[in-house]
Every structure is written in C-alpha cells, then in structure tokens.
Ligand code: FES
C-alpha cells in the first residue's frame with residue numbers, strides 16, 4: 428500500500444506491506460532509527476513516538492494506521508542538526524541516560540507531559556514515564572532531568588510572554 432505519512436513536519440511516502448508496524452517503517456523505510464525496537468509487544472516503551480502530540484507505541488500500530496496523523500520521532504525534536512533541545516540538554520546534564528536505549532522514548536514522553544502540564548509534580552513525572560522501562564539509571568536522574576527541563580521551559584515561556592507584552596505595549 429502507498430502511504431504518505433506526516434513525520435517531523437514532512438510528508439514522507441513509501442510503499443508498505445499493510446502489516447508493517449509503524450516502528451519497522453520508521454526504522455527501515457524512513458531511516459529514523461532513533462525509534463528503538465525493544466520488546467516489540469507494547470511493554471517497554473522504547474518505541475514511543477508522538478502521534479498528534481500524545482505518546483504512542485510504534486510497535487503496536489501498523490504504519491498505514493498512522494496516515495492522517497502528525498508523527499514526531501526523536502529526530503524531530505532538536506531545533507537544528509547537531510543541537511539539543513531543552514529536554515535533551517537536561518537529560519545530558521543530569522546523566523539521565525546510560526546505554527541510551529530507552530532515552531528517545533523517555534524524552535518524547537517528557538515532551539508530551541511538559542506540553543500539557545508545565546508544572547508537573549514529581550508524582551506527575553513518575554506517572555508519565557511509568558510506561559517506559561529503563562534498565563540502567565534507576566529512574567532518579569530521569570525524573571531530575573524532566574524537573575530541570577520543566578523549570579527551564581517555564582523561564583523561557585515567561586520571557587517570551589514578557590516579550591510579547593512589551594511589543595503590544597509599544598503598539
Ligand atoms: S518496542 Fe514497543 S513497547 Fe517495547
């Protein structure tokens with residue numbers, strides 16, 4: 428089947444077997460190997476991507492089912508090639524990753540949380556990442572990274588809001 432998927436802001440086309448999972452299509456047909464293959468049956472969260480901004484397990488979806496939705500993979504969150512965004516930066520600073528296998532899924536899950544809740548409590552963060560397994564870190568530094576990213580995003584958003592208010596005042 429021919430599909431045209433909206434991935435990271437671009438329309439990507441491919442001719443796929445209808446039974447091909449979104450996970451396999453992203454990795455094999457679109458070269459987006461940041462989406463990890465872990466358990467491949469919906470348990471570990473390594474394959475998490477955002478579908479219309481909400482975390483989804485790419486191993487549980489057929490690629491053809493994702494037609495018509497906005498798909499974001501880890502490759503789509505950095506501001507520019509070679510740069511890191513606020514959440515990625517925070518993970519590096521707190522050593523929120525070791526082998527890195529769970530990291531793309533964790534970061535995308537954190538993005539979705541921070542987009543809907545700019546003031547997450549520790550409990551909110553733990554709940555949000557509860558479907559993403561990490562074998563290495565013990566989770567503490569991941570939670571710390573998301574807290575740090577939330578703090579920084581609040582500062583950035585407040586500065587942007589103040590900037591807009593000043594512009595409006597100046598007319
Ligand atoms: S690879 Fe999809 S949940 Fe584990």
Ligand code: FES
Nearest residue numbers: 525529561562563
């Ligand atoms: S950093 Fe290794 S699984 Fe999370």
